[in-house]
Amino acid sequence: MKKKKALITGYRGQDGAYLSRFLLGKGYEVYGADRAGDSGQWRLRELGIERKVKEIALDLLEPTNIIDALEKIKPDEIYNFAAQSFVLVSFSQPVLTAEVNAVGVARLLEALRKAAPKARFFQASTAELFGSTGSAQKNETTDFYPKSPYAVSKLYAHWLTVNYRQAQHMYACNGILFNHESPLRGEEFVTRKIAASAARISKGLQQKVAVGNLDALRDWGYAKEYVEGMWLMLQQPRPDDYILATGETHSVREWIEASFAAAGIKLEWKGKGLAEKGRDARTGKVRVEVSKDFYRPADVKELVGDAAKARKVLGWAPRTRFRDLPALMVQAELARLEGKKVNL
Numbered sequence: 470m471k472k473k474k475a476l477i478t479g480y481r482g483q484d485g486a487y488l489s490r491f492l493l494g495k496g497y498e499v500y501g502a503d504r505a506g507d508s509g510q511w512r513l514r515e516l517g518i519e520r521k522v523k524e525i526a527l528d529l530l531e532p533t534n535i536i537d538a539l540e541k542i543k544p545d546e547i548y549n550f551a552a553q554s555f556v557l558v559s560f561s562q563p564v565l566t567a568e569v570n571a572v573g574v575a576r577l578l579e580a581l582r583k584a585a586p587k588a589r590f591f592q593a594s595t596a597e598l599f600g601s602t603g604s605a606q607k608n609e610t611t612d613f614y615p616k617s618p619y620a621v622s623k624l625y626a627h628w629l630t631v632n633y634r635q636a637q638h639m640y641a642c643n644g645i646l647f648n649h650e651s652p653l654r655g656e657e658f659v660t661r662k663i664a665a666s667a668a669r670i671s672k673g674l675q676q677k678v679a680v681g682n683l684d685a686l687r688d689w690g691y692a693k694e695y696v697e698g699m700w701l702m703l704q705q706p707r708p709d710d711y712i713l714a715t716g717e718t719h720s721v722r723e724w725i726e727a728s729f730a731a732a733g734i735k736l737e738w739k740g741k742g743l744a745e746k747g748r749d750a751r752t753g754k755v756r757v758e759v760s761k762d763f764y765r766p767a768d769v770k771e772l773v774g775d776a777a778k779a780r781k782v783l784g785w786a787p788r789t790r791f792r793d794l795p796a797l798m799v800q801a802e803l804a805r806l807e808g809k810k811v812n813l
């Protein structure tokens with residue numbers, strides 16, 4: 470049988486790297502496009518797939534090279550992870566964020582319609598779309614109320630994907646992904662930042678870490694499992710949109726406590742707001758402090774998703790939950806510091 474071909478944009482990011490490994494394991498020929506130069510190469514190296522993905526020049530800002538790439542590869546599946554993916558950065562770079570995350574998807578879908586209309590398309594949509602729609606569990610019918618330039622840009626991409634499915638009859642799906650983390654996360658995200666800091670602090674390599682809003686509540690799952698759900702979305706008889714989430718929500722403060730505990734440090738909290746501090750309960754040393762540098766002009770208070778549709782239709786369910794995830798990430802950081810192989 471002919472090998473299936475997949476094209477992954479943003480393949481050196483967390484999800485792109487995990488999905489590359491997953492698809493290679495399924496016998497796909499995997500093509501990757503990434504603007505980030507070599508800065509994400511470490512992920513492919515750690516996953517042991519460094520020379521297995523075929524790199525292709527494709528930039529979401531440039532329509533012609535998207536069409537060229539599609540005509541050359543003729544992919545069966547396209548997964549779009551290329552994005553300006555940091556919520557905080559989007560407040561200072563709203564136009565760039567829109568160019569890549571919103572109009573970039575228009576360029577990609579339009580190129581697909583022309584050059585590969587039968588290809589199946591996955592858009593990395595996001596729980597950030599729900600923004601301030603309250604604390605109830607979100608499902609595929611919940612309204613959106615984006616609260617950052619990032620979320621607004623992703624809202625355009627989300628609806629455009631739906632529109633190409635309906636109006637152009639293309640196989641296009643949105644995965645509405647709640648926060649999904651792993652040892653391959655960038656250190657800009659709070660989970661990995663904390664896991665890496667807790668590990669370094671436990672080894673005496675760092676004194677403390679500064680963070681922002683401790684009260685934000687998030688639904689954190691394991692990215693390695695989420696890429697399986699994305700692939701399943703493209704294997705169905707009909708295209709549709711699906712939420713991937715764990716259904717549990719925990720605060721940033723809880724994530725910090727669990728991560729430090731996994732590194733052997735029990736934390737005690739004192740103070741309020743910017744004056745709040747987390748101290749090592751044994752030594753009294755300040756290990757966590759709050760800085761306004763990490764606060765957002767508007768933050769999403771609480772996110773929790775209901776993945777019942779994905780469970781029912783795709784047979785997908787998260788296996789790793791909050792109970793295990795901070796420890797898994799701290800173990801990986803300790804292994805890195807000790808020069809050992811990281812479990813990914």
Ligand code: GDP
Nearest residue numbers: 556657658659660679680681682685721763768
């Ligand atoms: P996001 O949900 O995609 O924005 O993922 P992040 O990991 O960047 O942020 C998750 C939540 O943690 C947000 O509510 C942030 O405001 C909060 N947070 C608190 N401190 C920090 C920090 O130091 N860095 C980041 N990135 N987020 C923080």
